[in-house]
Amino acid sequence: MDSKDKYKVIGLMSGTSLDGLDIAFCSFIKKEKGWSFKIDKAETVKYSSSWMNKLSQAHQLSGEQLIELDISYGELLGALTKDFLVRNKLKADFIASHGHTIFHQPRRKFTYQLGNGNAIHAITNTPVVYDFRSLDVVLGGEGAPLVPAGDEFLFDEYDVCLNLGGIANLSTKVKKQRLAYDICFTNMGLNYLASLVKKSYDKDGVMASTGEINSELLKSLNKIYNKFRNKRPSLGREMFELQILPLLNNKKIPLEDKLRTFTESAAREIIDAIVSHKKNVKVLCTGGGAFNSFLISRMLELGGDDVTLIIPEDEIIKFKEALVFAFLGLLRIRGEVNCLKSVTGASKDSSGGILAGF
Numbered sequence: 001m002d003s004k005d006k007y008k009v010i011g012l013m014s015g016t017s018l019d020g021l022d023i024a025f026c027s028f029i030k031k032e033k034g035w036s037f038k039i040d041k042a043e044t045v046k047y048s049s050s051w052m053n054k055l056s057q058a059h060q061l062s063g064e065q066l067i068e069l070d071i072s073y074g075e076l077l078g079a080l081t082k083d084f085l086v087r088n089k090l091k092a093d094f095i096a097s098h099g100h101t102i103f104h105q106p107r108r109k110f111t112y113q114l115g116n117g118n119a120i121h122a123i124t125n126t127p128v129v130y131d132f133r134s135l136d137v138v139l140g141g142e143g144a145p146l147v148p149a150g151d152e153f154l155f156d157e158y159d160v161c162l163n164l165g166g167i168a169n170l171s172t173k174v175k176k177q178r179l180a181y182d183i184c185f186t187n188m189g190l191n192y193l194a195s196l197v198k199k200s201y202d203k204d205g206v207m208a209s210t211g212e213i214n215s216e217l218l219k220s221l222n223k224i225y226n227k228f229r230n231k232r233p234s235l236g237r238e239m240f241e242l243q244i245l246p247l248l249n250n251k252k253i254p255l256e257d258k259l260r261t262f263t264e265s266a267a268r269e270i271i272d273a274i275v276s277h278k279k280n281v282k283v284l285c286t287g288g289g290a291f292n293s294f295l296i297s298r299m300l301e302l303g304g305d306d307v308t309l310i311i312p313e314d315e316i317i318k319f320k321e322a323l324v325f326a327f328l329g330l331l332r333i334r335g336e337v338n339c340l341k342s343v344t345g346a347s348k349d350s351s352g353g354i355l356a357g358f
């Protein structure tokens with residue numbers, strides 16, 4: 001097992017929205033208690049339309065074709081990482097790669113992230129940790145979310161870590177145990193509404209801010225969230241399409257009002273979830289929604305004195321997940337726990353990840 005106290009690690013993350021590969025070169029230093037960290041350099045490399053197609057259709061391939069794609073996507077990850085390292089004159093101790101999720105069926109004990117670690121190693125000549133989720137899944141866990149384990153070790157100074165992604169989710173500590181859950185649809189709904197006027201998103205929430213709250217729509221959204229408030233299932237695209245989309249497609253409500261109301265609903269759901277744990281909370285806000293100044297201003301108004309929102313530097317907003325996977329890789333090569341049963345529901349804590357080229 002490795003026991004250094006300084007590491008330079010590349011974290012690679014490919015999110016479900018297919019916007020590209022996040023590459024983050026990170027430094028970690030062991031302290032008396034915990035770790036300090038820094039993102040030294042990071043960028044998102046957009047996928048070509050051909051790779052976007054391959055990744056979005058990979059679930060339909062034959063076994064043989066999928067294995068072939070696993071290698072060629074691993075080679076792509078290797079080539080993009082090598083190019084990033086050469087351009088920035090950097091050298092990493094190892095690469096921690098999440099890969100791109102193609103299948104995720106924890107009940108059937110499998111989860112599959114494309115991007116072969118051996119192929120990444122062959123191209124970069126750097127050791128690789130990959131396949132972070134499978135061990136947790138065979139231990140009976142959900143194999144997700146994994147980022148809360150990083151919150152536990154790197155962002156423990158915050159009472160709540162809030163991610164404003166397609167779906168807003170949070171992680172927090174309750175009775176000394178880390179827990180995490182999805183709160184409500186956020187960018188997924190806002191981006192859908194923006195797409196109706198051919199925009200990829202409502203920049204800074206400007207269109208939303210000009211609309212009026214539609215009380216019927218607000219009530220309907222609230223009713224949907226009330227149904228699972230205490231069950232906290234993971235929210236997915238299926239549920240969005242089935243239950244939220246029909247409401248957003250109501251032709252009688254002007255677009256600005258729908259954006260305003262959807263923002264209001266998300267802000268209320270998020271603030272309610274945060275204050276349900278504790279009053280006077282310090283909340284770290286990351287994910288692209290942290291750039292939505294109108295959403296943030298509504299959350300600040302609703303949270304009042306009970307909630308302090310911390311919007312970190314852009315690098316952390318955009319690359320926190322890649323940073324966390326770099327750190328989970330570090331824990332893995334040290335043989336330390338990087339996956340928490342309190343979050344995933346597995347039979348035990350574990351240290352997930354396959355090693356290639358160490």
Ligand SMILES: Nc1ncnc2c1ncn2[C@@H]1O[C@H](COP(=O)(O)OP(=O)(O)OP(=O)(O)O)[C@@H](O)[C@H]1O
Nearest residue numbers: 015017165166187201202203204287288289291292
């Ligand atoms: N200036 C901005 N104003 C409003 N929204 C923004 C702004 N910048 C980014 N966003 C939102 O953030 C999104 C991109 O960030 P991110 O990748 O975290 O979101 P996501 O793809 O919805 O998340 P995830 O894949 O984690 O579910 C954009 O699609 C948009 O919804």
Ligand SMILES: CC(=O)N[C@H]1[C@@H]2OC[C@@H](O2)[C@@H](O)[C@@H]1O[C@H](C)C(=O)O
Nearest residue numbers: 016101104143144145146147148321
């Ligand atoms: C199986 C899988 O790839 N899950 C992703 C996905 O994208 C968001 C949400 O669903 C989260 O559970 C997870 O990723 C983050 C990085 C996580 O594991 O914390």
